[in-house]
Amino acid sequence: MPESRKLSIRVPILTRVEGEGALELDIDNGAITHLKFSIFEPPRLFEKLLEGRDCQEVPDITARICGICPVAYQMSAVHAAEMAFGVTISPWARDLRRLLYCGEWLQSHALHIHLLAAPDFLGFDSALAMAKIFPHVVKRGLTLQGLGNRLMRVIGGRSVHPVNTCVGGFYAAPPVAEMQALRVELAAAQEEAYELVRWVARLPMPADEQDFVSVALQHPDEYPFNEGRIVSDAGLAIDSADYAQHFEEFQVPHSTALHAHLHGKAYLVGPLARVNVLHEQLPAHLLALLAGSGVQFPSRNMFHSMAARALEIAYCIDEALRLLDSYTLPDQPYVAFTPRESTGFGCTEAPRGMLWHRYDFHADGTVKTARIVPPTSQNQARMEQDLHQSLHAFGLDNDDAALRLRAEQVIRNYDPCISCATHFLRLKVTRT
Template structure:
């Protein structure tokens, strides 16, 4: 079929191997994409409304339920916002151990995505079990690393899914030294496996697909950003999380139950590639040398390099967990006492998929009067649609529907969208005649 004359429609009613339910619709006219929509059609979960009237501890425990893959991220952004309102400064021990716990989430989430969701696309398999027949060692390694991430979360949170260990001022419980020593032995082995994983992802047949996009992430004065930092971009943005609403705007589109987001009126990227693009100088020197030796060059304009960025961040997570627990001793007081008072506060941390911004208004009894949560997937949705249009056009609109459908799904899965994190209450307008 001639590229200049093709006209037709492609519908992907259910996107496979993503968290949640979505669909992709494309209309091609005269060899050009005239309409492209990435539809999120899950019912809105109304979490922001459900939080109203709840105590600060209820908020921390409840937001973990927003996502089964990244519950720690929701808890960390929430507790940061709440502590800013209550005037509580976590101790250095608490800050360090929260970073370790968050590293566990990065490890399990990134490993799940690389091995079970994304790698089959690059290697031409329709599923992870099919890929495992030819790559059994690689899949087993991925499952071990994912399990190690879950073990880190469970050590601090009591369980790996929807953990319950975090409270304002710290943790309910401090892991004992024996448990931490056993965990550290696993971390040492995991770090070497993560080193091997970087080389494996770098050797995948990654398509060449450079594009122009804005990378947005946190940036910390000295560390690779996870639990804190200013919001920056590779185009000069540098703001405090409290100023997020001055530059970022969410808006509703007819085809999605999740809001889209723009920075100064344009789509932008959050997530591992954006973080690495903005924070390459925050990687340890030995890791940067490892990337140079493998011929991996960041910053990158190729979205498909996200899989390599995830492997790099898994190494960062394991190295950080080892560094921060080297001289571990349980805190005598794992959390500080917190006052009861009202106010407004924000928290922003780096979920595996990108910046996760929370804003809460508490009344005088420290109960929620208003809540706003901006998850990374909704921030990436406009960028995903922009990427799909550019990538499919470069791929070749003259190709048959099955080829275009598979490439489109590959582009979407590359973002690791967590579709179920659509937390907003949508405006409803009825026009009756």
């Protein structure tokens, strides 16, 4: 099959970036002449598996796409169905979804910062080695991660692949006593979260300024989790229904993970993109925690993505406390609806970035077709671009072990998935 035809085919599947990856570098005369970042995870056919399923099955099925950010997949799915069927959820359900999202961001960001990224900046090869010298740092990370998991368990029914979310709201309302207990734990962790921002901002980070476009959801009244328009720092401002008119997914021969472009160019989604675009919506007392550090937003240094995650952890603690202050039991945790033949779009912010869904439904509420665009595939092209520029700046005369470590650090900035981010890389370097 001709190469051009391969690239024009959109494979109706969803791949998950997990397992091992490889980076091939050809270096000629001190310059990279070829760079190929490959992901090998086989397709899992989620988009096809959803066809024929009832709309209420979709949130639980899509949650299985990822064990770290199942809430994001559920939320994009329920928002798409609610748009398709004209469902307006209650303010109580909206607040509870926001609170559930706080839990997911907390556990994902805390795990990434303390167990995956921090060892890079402190000179350790693992979090276990780091814990021997900095036990309080690792303990803080596990505490914050555990708190996020408890939020997800109390609200969602369990911490991994929650089961309480449904089209129209929630199947059941969490008990008041358990929510009040969560509030006590969150209040106790608030100062730790603030100190985390200060600590991360003081870490020695490479100076690696690059030019890229940041893309995120934007809501006029709040820092967004699961509602808003899609915007960029280059002037984009569209509704989620218009995503496919501006963004393009495409296959590359060397990877099972799809790549994506915005108007023909690579772009960034995720914590750094969000803070770059939306920093003015973060509370002033959180941004003040960066005072005196070398980290300021907006930033063109991808290594500042860890500071962006720390800011979002602090924001999640504050926001969860605000939402829990007014928590009461509703008369009914969900609203009834009538399915119809229609199309719906859902776009929310997973910990790793913007997650877009589209569903075409039959009149009985079953799925006709599904399309899911996860954040990792949206960042793939930007990751390759970043690797090319970062390794040049780092110095291609470094030995292969040093190049591998720097490449892994670059990829960890994007946190594409847990296993890829920790031990993903097989490096092949050809020098001429």
